[in-house]
Amino acid sequence: MTKLSLSKEKIKVVLLEGVHPDAETLFRQDGYHNIHIYKSTPADDELQNILSDTHILGIRSRTQLKGANLAACEKLMAVGTFCIGTNQVDLESCTSKGIPVFNAPFSNTRSVAELVMAEIILLLRGIPEKNAKAHRGQWHKSALHSNETRGKTLGIVGFGHIGSQLCILAEAMGMQVKYFDIENKLPLGNSMAVSSLEDLLPQVDVLSLHVPDTELTRQMIGAKELALLPKGAFLVNAARGLIVDIDALANSLRIGHLNGAAIDVFPEEPASNNDPFESPLLEFDNVILTPHIGGSTQEAQVNIANEVADKLIKYSNNGSTSSAVNFPEVSLPALHADLTRVMHIHENKPGMLEQINHSFSSQKINIAAMYLQTLGEIGYVIMDVNCESSDPIVNQLKDIEGTIRVRVLH
Known part of the structure; x- marks a missing residue:
């Protein structure tokens, strides 16, 4: 069995924000027992105290691993975001500290797509407004503004995993x-690519957004874009809160240009379920407001827990960084029983590999296998070697200028 430079009994694993119990189960089955579970994110002072000796951290979307919180992580080895996004993590600082960050980019794809499809059906039938009036004792039986999905055009912005899955569901419901x-994406079924957002908007009955939060996408749907949508169209956003100008959306609804919307993500969201939710959209009966639950199904949470926990365990056990969002990706085989694995994370600059190789040769250590990958300013080299003691070579590697971190597995 591979022996870590720090034993599994001493590796502190912290899982915040009610990460699904399957994650804890996977860690325990693999021999990790120093596991600390929190249903929410503690206040900053308490959180920083917890993080000071944490080696592996699991969070969801609310915990901010930035600034003082990240600075408190003196021993942090790896981070897992048990969700799709990583906006809550200072990726650049994690990279510079040699800390890979893992997420679950595909595990809740079906859940989000199903919610969006359900909301499209409800919007086209005018259910949100009828439901709201019924709750106030008003009987609003009418076919006005109530339509089938069949024959309607759905516009999807962002044809990735969720967008393409939604496409399949929508076509099954008879939508174009x-x-x-x-990026150039191959169409699925009878779907058709449109060359620009401006060309797409006037053609749709429903617009659904499925893009990440980047400088390019923030406020990409504002007053100008909403005006390009046909009168009576609908907007669905289950992607990121900053993509849509909420004030512009509220105005479009107020003047009756849009017939409704479904919004699951917001520019500012409550820190916990006990905090109030405020939005200019609260006044509209024809708007579906959901509390960022696109991926909040039991199935998705199980998938996410297993995917992210597995990535964290593999990195801890053998150094594999496959699908890390901020780190050179290396998929490593199991370590042979007679070898020692030395992992060197360093600044990606000329001469590093030469110095690393020289360190081993000067110690007369044979390198049985070597793996190297770089990403931007970071290099990650892994060597399986024959040596009785790793202490001398580790000390020499740490002295190389530009070394960020050295790990050893026996």
Whole structure:
């Protein structure tokens, strides 16, 4: 069995924000027992105290691993975001500290797509407004503004995993799908690519957004874009809160240009379920407001827990960084029983590999296998070697200028 430089009994694993119990189960089955579970994110002072000796950290979308919180992580080895996004993590600082960050980019794909499809059906039938009036004792039986999905055009912005899954569901409901993506994406079924967002908007009955939060996408749907949508169209956003100008959306609804919307993500969201939710959209009966639950199904949470926990365990056990969002990706085989694995994380600059190789040769250590990958300013080299003691070579490697971190597995 591979022996870590720090034994599993001493590796502190912290899981915040009610990460699904399957994650803890996977860690325990693999021999990790120093596990600390928190249903929410503690206040900053308490959180920083917890993080000071944490080696592996699991969070969801609310915990901010930035600034003082990240600075408190003196021993942090790896981070897992048990969700799709990583906006809550200072990726650049994690990279510079040699800390890989893992997420679950595909595990809740079906859950989000199903919610969006359900909301599209409800919007087209005018259910949100009828439901709201019924709760106030008003009987609003009418076919006005109530339509089937069949024959309607769905515009999808961002044809990635969720957008393409939604396409399949929408076509099964008889919708025509047109999509825009900044990358060339092959169409599915009878869907059609459109060359620009401006060309797409006037053609749709429903617009659904499925893009990440980047400088390019923030406020990409504002007053100008909403005006390009046909009168009576609908907007669905289950992607990121900063993509839509909420004030512009509220105005479009107020003047009756849009017939409704479904919003699951917001520019500012409550820190916990006990905090109030405020939005200019609260006044509209024809708007579906959901509390960022696109991926909040039991199935998705199980998938996410297993995917992210597995990535963290593999990195801890053998150094594999496959699908890390901020780190050179290396998929490593199991370590042979007679070898020692030395992992060197360093600044990606000329001469590093030469110095690393020289360190081993000067110690007369044979390198049985070597793996190297770089990403931007970071290099990650892994060597399986024959040596009785790793202490001398580790000390020499740490002295190389530009070394960020050295790990050893026996």
